[in-house]
Amino acid sequence: KPCWERLAVSKSNKNLLVMPLIDIIPEENFAEYRVANHHIGGFDWSLSFNWMELIEKRNKSYHYPDPYPTPALSGGIFAIWRDSWERMGTYDTNMTEWGGEHIELSLRTWRCGGRIEIVPCARMGHVFRARNPYVVHSTEVIRNQNRAALVWLDEYADKYFQEVPYARGIDAGDVTERRLLKERLNCKPMDW
Numbered sequence: 001k002p003c004w005e006r007l008a009v010s011k012s013n014k015n016l017l018v019m020p021l022i023d024i025i026p027e028e029n030f031a032e033y034r035v036a037n038h039h040i041g042g043f044d045w046s047l048s049f050n051w052m053e054l055i056e057k058r059n060k061s062y063h064y065p066d067p068y069p070t071p072a073l074s075g076g077i078f079a080i081w082r083d084s085w086e087r088m089g090t091y092d093t094n095m096t097e098w099g100g101e102h103i104e105l106s107l108r109t110w111r112c113g114g115r116i117e118i119v120p121c122a123r124m125g126h127v128f129r130a131r132n133p134y135v136v137h138s139t140e141v142i143r144n145q146n147r148a149a150l151v152w153l154d155e156y157a158d159k160y161f162q163e164v165p166y167a168r169g170i171d172a173g174d175v176t177e178r179r180l181l182k183e184r185l186n187c188k189p190m191d192w
Contacts, residue, residue, distance in 0.1 A: 002122035003079040006067055015088060015114030017105075018067065019078040020122035027129045038064070038120055041072040045156075046163040047103045047145045049074055055118075067117040072106040077124060078116075088112065089181045092147060094173050098136055100144030107152035112187040139170055146172035151179055154190040 003018045010016050024034040039051035040058060055068045062068060080088075088108065095101050109116055146167050149160040161168055 002119045006117065006119050006122075007079060007081060013115055014081055014084045015109065015112070016084075017073065017078045017080045017109055017114060017116045018119050018122075019070075019073060019116070020124045021118060021120050022074055022077065023123050023125045025125045025127045027127055030127075033125060035123075038062075038068070038118070040068075041070045041074050041106075041116075041118075043072050043103055043106070044163070045159040047100065047148060047160060049102060065121040067119045070116050070118050071110065073102040073116060075102050077126075084114075088114065088185065089178075092144075092178055094175075094177075095144040095147060097140040097144075098134075099141030100148050103145065104148035104152065107148065108182075108185075108187070111152065111190070111192065112182070112185040142167050142170045143172055146170055147175055147178065150175050151182060152190070156190050 003020060006018045007016060021036045021038070023036045026032045026034070038055045040053060040055055041049060042052040043049045049072055051074070055062050059068070091101050092104055095104070106116060108114075142164065145160070145164070149157045149167075150172050153160055
């Protein structure tokens with residue numbers, strides 16, 4: 001409910017994505033529910049997501065339970081107005097399986113006039129497993145990340161390929177449609 005309330009009071013920014021804090025439910029013991037801290041999401045040049053520093057450390061004037069901006073989504077748990085979602089291009093339908101879509105969406109949101117916020121009074125528990133219950137093909141994850149790099153990193157794509165050199169050998173497929181979307185949305189350059 002707090003995520004929906006944040007969207008409702010922020011109607012002036014129709015490109016707002018909001019996400020809850022993701023609490024940890026250990027696979028081996030659901031009773032050990034662990035409350036997440038107020039971290040900021042980010043990623044490195046390999047386009048790997050990680051929780052970075054606490055918002056309280058980054059912004060000394062932050063007051064709980066205010067929503068706070070984050071550069072990156074941790075995954076697919078977020079809320080956005082449907083018309084905004086469709087106008088912004090939804091998910092890249094040429095990404096396959098799993099991985100990279102949250103980085104692509106994060107880059108697109110910030111560069112194309114949007115904003116990502118964490119709403120700390122909204123919480124969701126997530127079971128973190130030692131192993132995925134489904135097959136994840138690493139080449140498909142790299143393919144997805146290649147697509148994000150080729151569309152959104154502009155002249156910085158080489159930094160990604162330096163971090164992930166084996167990615168050069170994996171075909172990203174045709175990214176023309178996503179580059180046209182970037183142009184249609186009048187997105188800012190990576191230097192912005």
